[in-house]
Amino acid sequence: MRTAIGLWTAFYCVVLVATDASSLVCYITRFTEEQITAVIVNRKENKLKVGKGCGYHLDLLVVALMLGVCSIMGLPWFVAATVLSMSHVNSLKVESECAAPGEQPKFLGIKEQRVTGFMIFFLMGCSVFMTSALKFIPMPVLYGVFLYMGVSSLRGIQLFDRIKLFSMPPKHQPDLIYLRYVPLWKVHVFTVVQLTCLILLWVIKASAVLALVFIRKLLDFCFTKRELSWLDDLIPESKKKKDDDKKKEVGAELIAL
Secondary structure (H helix, E strand, O other), X not given: OHHHHHHHHHHHHHHHHHHOHHHHHHHHHHHHHHHHHHHHHOOHHHXXXXXXXXXXXXXXXXXXXXXXXXXXXXXXXXXXXXXXXXXXXXXXXXXXXXXXXXXXXXXEEEOOOOHHHHHHHHHHHHHHHHHXXXXXOOHHHHHHHHHHHHHHOOOXXXXXXXXXXXXXXXXXXXXXXXXXXXXXXXXXXXXXXXXXXXXXXXXXXXXXXXHHHHHHHHHHHOOOHHHHHHHOOOOOHHHHHHHHHHHHHHHHHHHHO
């Protein structure tokens, strides 16, 4: 009798989770965060050499199983920790030591190993037995560490680069690929729209996340598809600029011939 009740209860809970809108939104958020973090870390510009292959699917399977275990046992869920992952990758960057005066060191790649990752989670596990000592760490110190990691991860994000353009004279603006093809005032309009959406997300939290999808569709009335392809593209800025420069060089060679 107890077994029958237990199986019926488990089946009932599965149906409720599958039909609950908040659970669906939570699932989409978790899956999206996991995949976005993997895409950012494994960009071609990071020059990672060790391929994981089927390890991506294995990681996602393990995370899914552990989320179920954590939910049943009332434990905290796994998070992709995008900021922490990017800070970890940036800390392992290798640059050339020899460079000409005034020239920036050349990025050589990432020092790929498993020691730092293992030690991080080993120390996190040991922290359970160190609570008596950790409670003496002032909270401002922890907030400062998180603030530093967040600010250091803003480098290379297109939204942050476009925000800096508001207070930057035209002659000091960097050679960004979208500035070649989109008027500056339209770039500012697109940035304001993104900042407004970001503020709305922060205010209303997850209750209306999906409603903001329509805002992206409304941008088609203000921008051309070509302009949106430069402003709202997943391809990294450096790769787009190299491809554009290469096309110009080929065009110049054809004209010369």
